[in-house]
Amino acid sequence: MKKLKVGVIGVGNISSTHIEGYLQNPACELYAFCDINPATLKEKGEKYGVTRLYESCDRMLAELPELDAVSVCTWNNAHAPCTIAALNAGKHVFCEKPMAMNATEAEKMRAAAEKAGKVLGVGFVRRFGNDADLARALVEDGKMGEIYYAKANYIRRHGNPGGWFSDKSRSGGGPLIDLGVHVIDLVRYIAGNPKPVSVYGATFRKLDRSMIKDTRGYVVTGSDIRKDVCDVEDLAAAMIRFENGCVLTVETSYSLNTDRDTGRVEIFGTKGGIIIDPDLSFHSVLEDRMTDVTFPSSTAFNGTEYAKEIDNFVSAILHGTPLRAPAEDGIQLMRILDAVYESARTQSEVKL
Ligand SMILES: NC(=O)c1ccc[n+]([C@@H]2O[C@H](COP(=O)([O-])OP(=O)(O)OC[C@H]3O[C@@H](n4cnc5c(N)ncnc54)[C@H](O)[C@@H]3O)[C@@H](O)[C@H]2O)c1
Known part of the structure; x- marks a missing residue:
């Protein structure tokens, strides 16, 4: 079976839980990392053996048309721009909480997902x-x-x-x-x-x-x-x-x-x-x-919830199963x- 090629944008602290979730999911291939901080990017790349490393999300999206999905784990102010750019490039997106800086941004993210016909999940891990x-x-x-x-x-x-x-x-x-x-x-x-x-x-x-x-x-x-x-x-x-x-x-x-x-x-x-x-x-x-x-x-x-939310996102992409935390709840x-x-x-x- 062809694996989902997954990228992670923002590879600081919480990204590790997403990365581990993708590594545990047999349907996924950890494909690329992006972070505006070169030191963080290098460190995470070496730790997980990922060699496609980008300091710009736009460059990553332009150079990797084969990428299927991304997690957005940046500071909150980059959630909307990175998510919308990824959706416009035809990627499915799983975005950390809070969905955005405000509801206006969150609504634009949902509109981009609807236009692209792609999955947009929100990291409400407590669910x-x-x-x-x-x-x-x-x-x-x-x-x-x-x-x-x-x-x-x-x-x-x-x-x-x-x-x-x-x-x-x-x-x-x-x-x-x-x-x-x-x-x-x-x-x-x-x-x-x-x-x-x-x-x-x-x-x-x-x-x-x-x-x-x-x-x-x-x-x-x-x-x-x-x-x-x-x-x-x-x-x-x-x-x-x-x-x-x-x-x-x-x-x-x-x-x-x-x-x-x-x-x-x-x-x-x-x-x-x-x-x-x-x-x-x-x-x-x-x-x-x-x-x-x-x-x-x-x-x-207890922390095992992070892998479950990644599985839910992957299953929504592959099988169309409902997201437990869809964009609508992020907006609300x-x-x-x-x-x-x-x-x-x-x-x-x-x-x-
Ligand atoms: N679900 C949870 O339990 C949980 C826990 C902690 C943090 N979070 C969320 O995760 C997100 C990240 O938090 P963190 O603690 O990992 O922060 P962090 O500072 O450790 O990591 C964020 C990373 O994003 C990078 N970044 C910022 N803007 C970027 C951009 N435009 N493009 C690429 N990379 C960019 C930074 O350089 C940094 O390395 C936040 O939205 C936070 O609210 C969720």
């Missing part, structure tokens, strides 16, 4: 977790009843990675667009992808620049020249209302004077509730008794994020 599968099964089995309220947080106490992450011109924003995106999308996915209708949000940039430090040891890829820029929020909080009446409150931070890092998702229905922190548990009242259900093996996010997320930032700016509710 591939055992917790997400279990939660979806509970919802589909009617165990949750009507979902009407959810809470999600993704809080780092002292975890601003700096570099491009804290430079708004390249990231589009701070913890909301980087971390909040994961938990907002997970809630939407579990709840059946309801459309957002209104948002009230607040963002804060209160803390000293000395807080630009990631104590978890995350090292930003070497191409970062403006390491000291920080014009993104430290903290974002929002209340999001969906068309089915469900309301989600979300909190996310890079830096916050609290006691610890947290990541917790809670979803409440008329028959049951789900908590993910980090394992999933189910809570309800059965015959007047409060019932708490836990599961024998861990359902927490960008609409929510845009509205949080707009609401924070105007200090009023934004209707979508």
Whole structure:
């Protein structure tokens, strides 16, 4: 069988998960890498034995007409240009989250995919977790009843990675667009992808620049020249209302004077509730008794999800199977994020 020739644009940290995913998939051939940073490009090329190396995405696309698909793992500001260029060159694209800097860019990406007739997937990796599968099964089995309220947080106490992450011109924003995106999308996915209708949000940039430090040891890829820029929020909080009446409150931070890092998702229905922190548990009242259900093996996010999202993308290309995270969901997320930032700016509710 002819293998899919795959390229990766932006070969920094997260690209390794895509690369490993393609290497594990027998239908794929890792074919080319692209990065604007020659040192990163050389290092990744040597590590994975890839010799077609390009410092420009346009050059790679022009010189490799035989390339079938690409992953886009660049800084956020390059997601839309690289994705649109690849789609226009007839490649299928799997783009990391957040889909783009804003919803307008995301819509242009979807339009390019439709015009080219190519697959465009978004890297909402939390959709591939055992917790997400279990939660979806509970919802589909009617165990949750009507979902009407959810809470999600993704809080780092002292975890601003700096570099491009804290430079708004390249990231589009701070913890909301980087971390909040994961938990907002997970809630939407579990709840059946309801459309957002209104948002009230607040963002804060209160803390000293000395807080630009990631104590978890995350090292930003070497191409970062403006390491000291920080014009993104430290903290974002929002209340999001969906068309089915469900309301989600979300909190996310890079830096916050609290006691610890947290990541917790809670979803409440008329028959049951789900908590993910980090394992999933189910809570309800059965015959007047409060019932708490836990599961024998861990359902927490463990990194194996990245290979599953690559398999889903490859299967969509080869067999036309549905994408678990299509462009439409990337766009809905960008609409929510845009509205949080707009609401924070105007200090009023934004209707979508
Ligand atoms: N799904 C997840 O769990 C997850 C985790 C981390 C990061 N991400 C996302 O992945 C993306 C990359 O994050 P990272 O942590 O790997 O960052 P990184 O800085 O380690 O890597 C990004 C790479 O992109 C390169 N680059 C930037 N612009 C480019 C362009 N126009 N053409 C080619 N290369 C370009 C940079 O030189 C750098 O090497 C971001 O969008 C981020 O939000 C997702």
